[in-house]
Amino acid sequence: MTSWLILTATLPTSPSGLRVKVWRALRATGAGALREGVYVLPEHAPSASALSALERTIVDAGAVAHLLVVQARDDAQEQAFRSLFDRAELYAEFLQTAKEARTRLRSATEATLRKTLRGLQTQLHAIQAIDFFPGRASDKAVDAMVALRREIELHLAPDEPSATAAAIARCEVADFQGRTWATRQRPWVDRLATAWLIQRFIDKSPTFIWLADARKCPKSALGYDFDGATFTHVGERVTFEVVAETFGLLGDPALQRLAALVHCIDIGGMPVDEAPGLEMLIRGLQARHADDHALLAAALSVFDACYAALETPSDP
Structure with missing residues:
Protein backbone atom coordinates (compact mmCIF):
# COMPACT_ATOMS: atom_id res chain seq x y z
CA MET A 1 0.00 0.00 0.00
CA THR A 2 0.95 3.63 -0.42
CA SER A 3 2.59 5.49 2.44
CA TRP A 4 0.78 8.76 3.08
CA LEU A 5 1.79 12.04 4.66
CA ILE A 6 -0.93 13.60 6.78
CA LEU A 7 -0.53 17.25 7.73
CA THR A 8 -2.78 18.60 10.45
CA ALA A 9 -2.78 22.35 10.94
CA THR A 10 -4.60 24.68 13.30
CA LEU A 11 -4.24 28.23 12.06
CA PRO A 12 -5.38 31.51 13.61
CA THR A 13 -8.28 33.21 11.87
CA SER A 14 -6.43 36.51 11.95
CA PRO A 15 -4.25 37.88 10.70
CA SER A 16 -5.05 36.10 7.44
CA GLY A 17 -1.53 36.20 6.01
CA LEU A 18 -0.49 32.81 7.37
CA ARG A 19 -3.68 31.12 6.18
CA VAL A 20 -3.19 32.48 2.66
CA LYS A 21 0.46 31.43 2.64
CA VAL A 22 -0.41 27.91 3.78
CA TRP A 23 -3.26 27.61 1.27
CA ARG A 24 -1.00 28.61 -1.61
CA ALA A 25 1.73 26.22 -0.48
CA LEU A 26 -0.72 23.33 -0.18
CA ARG A 27 -2.11 24.03 -3.62
CA ALA A 28 1.41 24.00 -5.07
CA THR A 29 2.15 20.59 -3.53
CA GLY A 30 -1.01 19.05 -4.96
CA ALA A 31 -2.13 17.87 -1.52
CA GLY A 32 -5.70 16.67 -1.03
CA ALA A 33 -7.96 17.86 1.78
CA LEU A 34 -9.52 15.24 4.06
CA ARG A 35 -11.28 18.04 5.92
CA GLU A 36 -10.45 21.58 6.93
CA GLY A 37 -7.02 21.57 8.53
CA VAL A 38 -6.18 17.98 7.53
CA TYR A 39 -4.30 17.36 4.30
CA VAL A 40 -2.90 14.25 2.66
CA LEU A 41 -0.15 13.62 0.13
CA PRO A 42 1.46 10.37 -1.04
CA GLU A 43 4.93 10.06 0.43
CA HIS A 44 6.40 9.37 -3.02
CA ALA A 45 5.17 12.71 -4.39
CA PRO A 46 8.01 14.98 -5.57
CA SER A 47 6.49 17.74 -3.44
CA ALA A 48 6.60 15.68 -0.23
CA SER A 49 9.56 17.63 1.14
CA ALA A 50 7.58 20.85 0.66
CA LEU A 51 4.91 19.52 3.02
CA SER A 52 7.55 18.93 5.68
CA ALA A 53 8.85 22.46 5.15
CA LEU A 54 5.31 23.79 5.45
CA GLU A 55 4.91 22.11 8.83
CA ARG A 56 8.00 23.98 10.07
CA THR A 57 6.71 27.24 8.61
CA ILE A 58 3.43 26.90 10.48
CA VAL A 59 5.12 26.02 13.77
CA ASP A 60 7.64 28.85 13.41
CA ALA A 61 4.71 31.23 12.95
CA GLY A 62 3.35 30.19 16.36
CA ALA A 63 0.54 27.97 15.08
CA VAL A 64 0.09 24.22 15.53
CA ALA A 65 0.98 21.62 12.90
CA HIS A 66 1.87 17.93 12.86
CA LEU A 67 3.12 15.81 9.97
CA LEU A 68 2.38 12.08 10.19
CA VAL A 69 3.32 9.14 8.00
CA VAL A 70 0.52 6.57 7.81
CA GLN A 71 -0.83 3.74 5.71
CA ALA A 72 -4.47 3.18 4.85
CA ARG A 73 -6.19 0.66 7.12
CA ASP A 74 -7.67 -1.25 4.16
CA ASP A 75 -8.16 -1.14 0.38
CA ALA A 76 -11.30 0.97 0.68
CA GLN A 77 -9.47 3.72 2.55
CA GLU A 78 -6.55 3.47 0.13
CA GLN A 79 -8.91 4.09 -2.77
CA ALA A 80 -10.61 6.92 -0.89
CA PHE A 81 -7.24 8.62 -0.44
CA ARG A 82 -6.29 8.05 -4.06
CA SER A 83 -9.58 9.50 -5.26
CA LEU A 84 -8.46 12.87 -3.90
CA PHE A 85 -5.78 12.87 -6.60
CA ASP A 86 -7.93 12.05 -9.60
CA ARG A 87 -6.76 14.53 -12.25
CA ALA A 157 7.42 22.52 -42.26
CA PRO A 158 5.95 19.78 -44.47
CA ASP A 159 9.41 18.24 -44.93
CA GLU A 160 9.98 17.75 -41.18
CA PRO A 161 11.51 14.27 -40.71
CA SER A 162 9.67 11.31 -39.26
CA ALA A 163 11.42 9.43 -36.47
CA THR A 164 12.96 6.07 -37.34
CA ALA A 165 13.38 3.04 -35.11
CA ALA A 166 16.95 2.33 -36.23
CA ALA A 167 19.73 1.62 -33.76
CA ILE A 168 22.30 4.39 -33.30
CA ALA A 169 25.67 3.09 -34.49
CA ARG A 170 28.86 4.53 -33.01
CA CYS A 171 31.16 6.40 -35.42
CA GLU A 172 34.67 7.78 -35.07
CA VAL A 173 35.33 11.50 -35.43
CA ALA A 174 38.52 10.80 -37.40
CA ASP A 175 36.46 9.29 -40.22
CA PHE A 176 34.35 12.41 -40.67
CA GLN A 177 36.82 15.18 -41.45
CA GLY A 178 36.48 17.64 -44.32
CA ARG A 179 33.04 16.36 -45.24
CA THR A 180 30.06 18.07 -46.82
CA TRP A 181 26.99 18.13 -44.59
CA ALA A 182 23.57 18.75 -46.11
CA THR A 183 20.28 19.65 -44.49
CA ARG A 184 17.06 21.45 -45.33
CA GLN A 185 17.22 25.17 -45.99
CA ARG A 186 16.04 27.78 -43.46
CA PRO A 187 17.34 25.72 -40.55
CA TRP A 188 15.53 25.80 -37.23
CA VAL A 189 16.99 24.99 -33.83
CA ASP A 190 17.77 21.28 -34.32
CA ARG A 191 19.53 21.80 -37.65
CA LEU A 192 21.44 24.86 -36.41
CA ALA A 193 22.47 23.19 -33.16
CA THR A 194 23.56 20.08 -35.04
CA ALA A 195 25.66 22.18 -37.42
CA TRP A 196 27.27 23.82 -34.38
CA LEU A 197 27.93 20.39 -32.85
CA ILE A 198 29.49 19.15 -36.09
CA GLN A 199 31.74 22.17 -36.45
CA ARG A 200 32.82 22.39 -32.81
CA PHE A 201 33.18 18.71 -31.88
CA ILE A 202 33.28 16.50 -34.98
CA ASP A 203 34.47 17.95 -38.30
CA LYS A 204 37.15 20.64 -38.05
CA SER A 205 36.65 21.79 -41.66
CA PRO A 206 33.06 21.07 -42.64
CA THR A 207 31.12 22.41 -45.60
CA PHE A 208 27.40 22.97 -45.18
CA ILE A 209 24.85 23.04 -47.96
CA TRP A 210 21.19 23.96 -47.61
CA LEU A 211 18.70 21.93 -49.61
CA ALA A 212 15.56 23.37 -51.16
CA ASP A 213 14.53 19.77 -51.84
CA ALA A 214 15.95 17.14 -49.49
CA ARG A 215 15.30 14.47 -52.11
CA LYS A 216 18.06 16.04 -54.21
CA CYS A 217 20.77 15.69 -51.58
CA PRO A 218 24.14 15.01 -53.32
CA LYS A 219 25.28 11.43 -52.88
CA SER A 220 28.67 12.62 -51.66
CA ALA A 221 27.11 14.67 -48.84
CA LEU A 222 26.18 13.54 -45.36
CA GLY A 223 22.53 14.43 -44.96
CA TYR A 224 20.99 15.24 -41.61
CA ASP A 225 17.54 16.03 -40.27
CA PHE A 226 15.38 14.85 -43.14
CA ASP A 227 13.79 11.56 -44.12
CA GLY A 228 16.39 9.21 -45.55
CA ALA A 229 19.31 11.25 -44.20
CA THR A 230 22.42 9.68 -42.68
CA PHE A 231 21.52 11.30 -39.37
CA THR A 232 17.95 12.10 -38.39
CA HIS A 233 15.40 11.61 -35.61
CA VAL A 234 15.51 8.19 -33.96
CA GLY A 235 12.70 7.26 -31.61
CA GLU A 236 12.21 10.16 -29.21
CA ARG A 237 15.61 11.69 -30.01
CA VAL A 238 16.06 14.72 -32.24
CA THR A 239 18.93 14.90 -34.70
CA PHE A 240 21.23 16.80 -32.32
CA GLU A 241 20.87 14.01 -29.76
CA VAL A 242 21.38 11.32 -32.39
CA VAL A 243 24.57 12.91 -33.74
CA ALA A 244 25.91 13.50 -30.23
CA GLU A 245 25.23 9.86 -29.32
CA THR A 246 26.71 8.61 -32.60
CA PHE A 247 30.04 10.27 -31.85
CA GLY A 248 30.07 9.50 -28.13
CA LEU A 249 29.71 13.10 -27.01
CA LEU A 250 26.97 12.80 -24.42
CA GLY A 251 29.43 12.12 -21.63
CA ASP A 252 29.84 15.90 -21.55
CA PRO A 253 27.32 17.23 -18.98
CA ALA A 254 27.03 20.59 -20.75
CA LEU A 255 26.20 18.85 -24.03
CA GLN A 256 23.64 16.72 -22.22
CA ARG A 257 21.94 19.86 -20.95
CA LEU A 258 22.15 21.52 -24.36
CA ALA A 259 20.64 18.39 -25.93
CA ALA A 260 17.69 18.62 -23.52
CA LEU A 261 17.31 22.29 -24.43
CA VAL A 262 17.30 21.61 -28.19
CA HIS A 263 14.90 18.69 -27.71
CA CYS A 264 12.49 20.86 -25.71
CA ILE A 265 12.38 23.61 -28.33
CA ASP A 266 12.25 21.28 -31.32
CA ILE A 267 9.67 18.68 -30.30
CA GLY A 268 8.64 19.49 -26.73
CA GLY A 269 8.93 17.21 -23.73
CA MET A 270 10.25 18.11 -20.31
CA PRO A 271 10.37 21.89 -19.95
CA VAL A 272 13.79 23.55 -19.76
CA ASP A 273 14.06 26.97 -18.14
CA GLU A 274 16.31 28.41 -20.85
CA ALA A 275 14.17 27.18 -23.76
CA PRO A 276 11.99 30.29 -24.30
CA GLY A 277 15.03 32.56 -24.34
CA LEU A 278 16.99 30.45 -26.82
CA GLU A 279 13.92 30.01 -29.01
CA MET A 280 13.44 33.78 -29.13
CA LEU A 281 17.09 34.30 -30.11
CA ILE A 282 16.95 31.73 -32.91
CA ARG A 283 13.73 33.22 -34.21
CA GLY A 284 15.35 36.64 -34.18
CA LEU A 285 18.37 35.33 -36.09
CA GLN A 286 16.08 33.82 -38.70
CA ALA A 287 14.34 37.15 -39.11
CA ARG A 288 17.63 39.02 -39.52
CA HIS A 289 19.43 36.61 -41.87
CA ALA A 290 17.84 35.54 -45.15
CA ASP A 291 21.04 33.73 -46.14
CA ASP A 292 21.44 30.38 -44.39
CA HIS A 293 25.24 30.61 -44.23
CA ALA A 294 24.94 33.97 -42.47
CA LEU A 295 22.27 32.49 -40.20
CA LEU A 296 24.58 29.65 -39.19
CA ALA A 297 27.50 32.01 -38.62
CA ALA A 298 25.39 34.05 -36.22
CA ALA A 299 23.94 30.95 -34.54
CA LEU A 300 27.41 29.53 -33.86
CA SER A 301 28.10 32.37 -31.44
CA VAL A 302 24.75 31.83 -29.71
CA PHE A 303 25.39 28.13 -29.18
CA ASP A 304 28.97 28.84 -28.10
CA ALA A 305 27.57 31.13 -25.41
CA CYS A 306 24.92 28.59 -24.39
CA TYR A 307 27.52 25.85 -24.09
CA ALA A 308 29.82 28.07 -22.04
CA ALA A 309 26.96 28.98 -19.70
CA LEU A 310 25.93 25.34 -19.28
CA GLU A 311 29.56 24.37 -18.70
CA THR A 312 29.91 26.89 -15.88
CA PRO A 313 28.61 25.73 -12.49
CA SER A 314 25.77 27.88 -11.18
CA ASP A 315 26.37 29.93 -8.08
CA PRO A 316 24.98 28.23 -4.97
Missing part, protein backbone atom coordinates in the same frame (compact mmCIF):
# COMPACT_ATOMS: atom_id res chain seq x y z
CA ALA A 88 -9.18 13.37 -14.96
CA GLU A 89 -11.01 16.70 -14.97
CA LEU A 90 -7.77 18.63 -15.42
CA TYR A 91 -6.74 16.36 -18.28
CA ALA A 92 -10.18 16.79 -19.87
CA GLU A 93 -9.73 20.57 -19.78
CA PHE A 94 -6.32 20.15 -21.40
CA LEU A 95 -7.75 17.94 -24.15
CA GLN A 96 -10.46 20.51 -24.85
CA THR A 97 -7.87 23.28 -25.12
CA ALA A 98 -5.81 21.14 -27.49
CA LYS A 99 -8.91 20.40 -29.57
CA GLU A 100 -9.70 24.10 -29.87
CA ALA A 101 -6.10 24.81 -30.87
CA ARG A 102 -6.37 22.26 -33.68
CA THR A 103 -9.39 24.06 -35.15
CA ARG A 104 -7.32 27.25 -35.45
CA LEU A 105 -4.27 25.56 -36.95
CA ARG A 106 -4.79 26.58 -40.58
CA SER A 107 -5.52 30.24 -39.89
CA ALA A 108 -2.97 31.01 -37.15
CA THR A 109 0.47 32.50 -37.71
CA GLU A 110 3.63 30.54 -36.95
CA ALA A 111 4.31 32.71 -33.90
CA THR A 112 0.82 32.04 -32.57
CA LEU A 113 1.10 28.30 -33.16
CA ARG A 114 4.44 28.06 -31.38
CA LYS A 115 3.09 30.12 -28.48
CA THR A 116 0.11 27.77 -28.34
CA LEU A 117 2.41 24.75 -28.20
CA ARG A 118 4.43 26.27 -25.36
CA GLY A 119 1.27 27.08 -23.44
CA LEU A 120 -0.16 23.59 -23.86
CA GLN A 121 3.14 21.99 -22.89
CA THR A 122 3.27 24.11 -19.75
CA GLN A 123 -0.35 23.24 -18.94
CA LEU A 124 0.31 19.52 -19.40
CA HIS A 125 3.43 19.51 -17.25
CA ALA A 126 1.63 21.42 -14.50
CA ILE A 127 -0.97 18.65 -14.37
CA GLN A 128 1.62 15.89 -14.52
CA ALA A 129 3.51 17.49 -11.64
CA ILE A 130 0.55 16.83 -9.32
CA ASP A 131 -0.62 13.58 -10.91
CA PHE A 132 0.85 11.09 -8.47
CA PHE A 133 -1.08 8.12 -9.86
CA PRO A 134 -1.00 8.58 -13.65
CA GLY A 135 -3.22 6.37 -15.77
CA ARG A 136 -5.23 6.37 -18.97
CA ALA A 137 -6.16 10.06 -18.77
CA SER A 138 -2.49 11.00 -18.59
CA ASP A 139 -1.64 8.75 -21.54
CA LYS A 140 -4.42 10.28 -23.65
CA ALA A 141 -3.20 13.79 -22.88
CA VAL A 142 0.39 12.95 -23.77
CA ASP A 143 -0.72 11.30 -27.01
CA ALA A 144 -2.81 14.37 -27.86
CA MET A 145 0.13 16.68 -27.20
CA VAL A 146 2.45 14.62 -29.39
CA ALA A 147 -0.14 14.46 -32.18
CA LEU A 148 -0.86 18.19 -32.08
CA ARG A 149 2.83 19.09 -32.06
CA ARG A 150 3.42 16.80 -35.03
CA GLU A 151 0.45 18.28 -36.89
CA ILE A 152 1.65 21.83 -36.29
CA GLU A 153 5.23 21.02 -37.29
CA LEU A 154 4.03 19.36 -40.49
CA HIS A 155 1.87 22.40 -41.20
CA LEU A 156 4.79 24.77 -40.68
